[in-house]
Amino acid sequence: MLEIINLHAKIAGTDTEIIRGLNLTVNAGEVAAIMGPNGSGKSTLSYIIAGRDDYEVTEGDILYNGESILEMDPAERATAGIFLAFQYPMEIPGVATMEFLKVAMNEQRKARGEEPLKVPEFLKRVKEAAASLSMDMNMLKRPLNVGFSGGEKKRAEILQMKLLQPKLCVLDETDSGLDIDALKIVADGVNALRSPDRAVLVITHYQRLLDYIVPDKVHVLYRGQVIKSGDKSLALDLEKNGYAGVIGEAA
Amino acid sequence: MNMHAQMHTAAEKALLDAYDQRMADLPGDSAVAVKRDNAIEMLKAGLPTKRIEAWHYTDLRRLLTSVPDFEPAGNAKALDPLIEGSAVLAILNGQTTGHLNNVEGVTVERVFEKLQNGSLAPALEPDGNDDAIGALNTAFVSDGWHVTVADGTELTTPLELQDTQDGGQVHLGLPVHIGNSVKATIVERHAGKRPGLTSCVTNLVVGDDSEVLWLIVQEQPEAATHLAQFNAWIGKNARLTVFVMNSGGKLVRQEIRVITKGEGSDFQLRGINLLAGETHTDVTMVLDHAVPNTTSRELIRNIVTGRAHGVFQGRINVHQIAQKTDAKMACNTLLLSDDGEFSTKPELEIFADDVACGHGATVTEIDKNHLFYLMARGIDEKTARGLLVKAFLAEVIEELEVESVVEALESRLDAWFATHG
Numbered sequence: 282m283l284e285i286i287n288l289h290a291k292i293a294g295t296d297t298e299i300i301r302g303l304n305l306t307v308n309a310g311e312v313a314a315i316m317g318p319n320g321s322g323k324s325t326l327s328y329i330i331a332g333r334d335d336y337e338v339t340e341g342d343i344l345y346n347g348e349s350i351l352e353m354d355p356a357e358r359a360t361a362g363i364f365l366a367f368q369y370p371m372e373i374p375g376v377a378t379m380e381f382l383k384v385a386m387n388e389q390r391k392a393r394g395e396e397p398l399k400v401p402e403f404l405k406r407v408k409e410a411a412a413s414l415s416m417d418m419n420m421l422k423r424p425l426n427v428g429f430s431g432g433e434k435k436r437a438e439i440l441q442m443k444l445l446q447p448k449l450c451v452l453d454e455t456d457s458g459l460d461i462d463a464l465k466i467v468a469d470g471v472n473a474l475r476s477p478d479r480a481v482l483v484i485t486h487y488q489r490l491l492d493y494i495v496p497d498k499v500h501v502l503y504r505g506q507v508i509k510s511g512d513k514s515l516a517l518d519l520e521k522n523g524y525a526g527v528i529g530e531a532a
Numbered sequence: 533m534n535m536h537a538q539m540h541t542a543a544e545k546a547l548l549d550a551y552d553q554r555m556a557d558l559p560g561d562s563a564v565a566v567k568r569d570n571a572i573e574m575l576k577a578g579l580p581t582k583r584i585e586a587w588h589y590t591d592l593r594r595l596l597t598s599v600p601d602f603e604p605a606g607n608a609k610a611l612d613p614l615i616e617g618s619a620v621l622a623i624l625n626g627q628t629t630g631h632l633n634n635v636e637g638v639t640v641e642r643v644f645e646k647l648q649n650g651s652l653a654p655a656l657e658p659d660g661n662d663d664a665i666g667a668l669n670t671a672f673v674s675d676g677w678h679v680t681v682a683d684g685t686e687l688t689t690p691l692e693l694q695d696t697q698d699g700g701q702v703h704l705g706l707p708v709h710i711g712n713s714v715k716a717t718i719v720e721r722h723a724g725k726r727p728g729l730t731s732c733v734t735n736l737v738v739g740d741d742s743e744v745l746w747l748i749v750q751e752q753p754e755a756a757t758h759l760a761q762f763n764a765w766i767g768k769n770a771r772l773t774v775f776v777m778n779s780g781g782k783l784v785r786q787e788i789r790v791i792t793k794g795e796g797s798d799f800q801l802r803g804i805n806l807l808a809g810e811t812h813t814d815v816t817m818v819l820d821h822a823v824p825n826t827t828s829r830e831l832i833r834n835i836v837t838g839r840a841h842g843v844f845q846g847r848i849n850v851h852q853i854a855q856k857t858d859a860k861m862a863c864n865t866l867l868l869s870d871d872g873e874f875s876t877k878p879e880l881e882i883f884a885d886d887v888a889c890g891h892g893a894t895v896t897e898i899d900k901n902h903l904f905y906l907m908a909r910g911i912d913e914k915t916a917r918g919l920l921v922k923a924f925l926a927e928v929i930e931e932l933e934v935e936s937v938v939e940a941l942e943s944r945l946d947a948w949f950a951t952h953g
Contacts, residue, residue, distance in 0.1 A: 359909055384915065384919065
């Protein structure tokens with residue numbers, strides 16, 4: 282589903298290369314974890330997949346279902362089924378959350394040639410998704426993410442993911458700022474989305490989240506490259522022994 | 533005004549000629565005629581230039597390039613009220629039309645008649661030599677609605693003073709006297725089919741313990757000249773909220789001059805300017821905190837597209853006796869084009885020592901992070917930009933809280949975006 286080939290990327294307008302020849306394949310039905318120390322390029326990778334223009338790809342390619350997405354803007358990638366759950370979701374004053382959800386869902390439907398959702402159907406879907414994440418509907422009456430706690434913002438990201446039903450979900454440090462109860466709720470939300478035609482890329486610093494979202498594969502990112510791949514036992518090993526051993530092996 | 537030794541501009545000459553031609557037809561007794569003559573003497577000295585501080589960003593002498601003829605026979609039509617169910621007092625091509633159907637506590641008279649009988653003569657008084665709008669209006673004012681709201685009246689539906697025109701020149705007076713313990717929402721609306729020149733002076737007195745929401749909605753045609761002045765005096769424990777929206781006109785100046793006359797009074801100004809094309813729009817506020825224990829907040833939001841130039845001047849004078857004044861002013865602008873421009877001049881002049889006053893101004897572009905976030909959810913760039921721009925403005929509108937008012941203003945926003953988005 283996702284194939285990243287010898288990807289090189291730098292911060293746009295500078296010579297600072299962050300991704301340095303990264304190779305990664307994620308298959309449909311798979312949950313892959315990306316782990317790595319601070320500054321290894323994890324968040325950058327998630328932004329590049331989503332199409333943020335602060336980064337410039339200088340070499341290599343990103344294929345999604347066999348086709349390059351590098352020329353697509355973030356909205357086109359999203360309507361194609363790519364979803365990034367942000368590490369730091371934006372607070373946008375003045376944009377009502379419900380209005381935002383409706384526009385996003387209908388824009389994606391429009392891009393797929395579907396009719397816009399009728400209001401009762403839209404409300405029903407939002408209520409169901411919110412209930413499954415133990416979110417108060419009153420929260421959704423506020424402007425987008427404004428005044429939400431860290432945990433509420435993360436839940437709101439998963440809510441959006443549930444409503445938009447993407448095919449490739451990229452979760453950028455979704456566990457940061459979550460207490461253990463919220464973590465379980467968020468993990469349940471992600472697990473409910475696991476399906477044979479969907480892939481999930483979990484970017485995380487710690488093993489903790491992977492106790493709840495059990496990965497099929499674990500990849501270690503260091504200095505902009507995947508230096509080691511394995512199964513879920515690799516995450517446990519990293520938790521116990523730290524990154525130094527793996528980095529040493531690769532060097 | 534200016535002591536130009538030089539010749540009059542074409543626009544100045546047209547105004548002076550128009551006065552000579554119209555003098556005999558203008559309504560008013562001898563007292564009014566004297567006021568008009570004095571005002572025209574001010575105009576003879578020339579329109580203000582950027583050398584006059586209050587007009588620094590709006591060089592009226594340079595910007596007013598032409599003055600249309602009078603066309604009292606124009607074909608203006610009344611519009612549906614801004615807020616559904618409002619009682620409309622219409623002014624078509626500068627002439628009051630129709631009457632008010634039984635709104636309890638409200639009496640209306642025609643300014644035309646109050647000029648004829650001279651009772652408005654004392655109110656015709658430009659405020660010093662730089663008051664070009666006051667002078668222009670005094671010279672030519674011909675009609676408008678004089679509204680009185682009796683003590684204790686609670687208006688259940690808004691009142692709309694609706695000026696529509698079809699080219700030519702229109703000079704209006706809107707004296708409104710609100711008694712004590714009144715609750716009222718009043719819409720002052722300016723629109724037209726063909727561009728013309730409008731001057732309008734509103735004088736609002738708000739009695740003690742009253743609560744007034746005054747909405748100025750200016751949607752003149754693209755090539756129109758709109759010169760307006762809103763003066764208000766606020767009584768004890770009274771609250772006045774003024775919302776001004778400019779989304780039309782080629783040359784626009786809206787002056788807002790407010791004095792807190794009674795202790796415990798509160799003034800709120802909210803404004804949005806939607807600027808497009810090659811236009812010039814100036815909102816200039818002068819607020820006097822003249823007694824102790826009064827509060828004010830001003831929040832202006834602007835979007836600038838095309839080659840438009842916007843101006844906000846906000847001056848807050850805190851008089852020496854006005855202790856415990858609490859005043860805050862902010863002006864935020866979204867620049868959406870490379871050639872747009874916005875000038876902000878906040879001024880605080882404080883003579884009291886126990887006050888809390890502040891101001892802030894920002895000029896920004898659309899936040900890239902916000903745009904990316906919306907696009908990452910599949911919202912295309914144009915739609916996402918539209919959402920963010922509207923959000924920036926909607927914050928000001930939503931603060932008004934009254935649902936029917938918020939909906940009405942948001943629908944005007946949508947109408948503007950439909951043609952300029």
